[in-house]
Amino acid sequence: DGGITQSPKYLFRKEGQNVTLSCEQNLNHDAMYWYRQDPGQGLRLIYYSQIVNDFQKGDIAEGYSVSREKKESFPLTVTSAQKNPTAFYLCASSLLGHTEAFFGQGTRLTVV
């Protein structure tokens, strides 16, 4: 089935460690996005990419890094520089333009 897959569903890390969240899509979408959700808040854009080997910062990019080496994959690294990394992370993809986004199931990251 076509879709977007995030892994793992739950992730625990010690403070000070970098951690990479996986996002893979087989929808042949050019655009991919990473969002963060905190309790009681909406989705905030971390990074997005519209083409392989290119990506742009979203509204809250500090402390995060991404890569887009393949069209299907858009991994997000939460670095030790991110002051409050514990959150729910959603990956999405879409066709180019103002088309609907398709979302993964999310990864809940807890840093202790």
Next chain:
Amino acid sequence: ILNVEQSPQSLHVQEGDSTNFTCSFPSSNFYALHWYRWETAKSPEALFVMTLNGDEKKKGRISATLNTKEGYSYLYIKGSQPEDSATYLCAPHNTNAGKSTFGDGTTLTVKP
């Protein structure tokens, strides 16, 4: 960062009630607006994409309207059912880059 406001933040209704909620956004540089439904333990799913002032979209008991001149969109649910319980997110696009900004959502709970 685009200022997107959704109201109310939460809503509790009885089965059979009709309800509506609002998404407000800056009226300048409008390209499109998406409504998404996010059920617990699932991924957000697109309901509507709206692009033109005066747009009205309908899917079953759910409909939406758009006023780009004054910067708002309404989502209506007629005869609410328990399965309508979810968080409804709006996401206007104010750039031609395809990325959108999400509101914090309206969480609807329909009691049987």
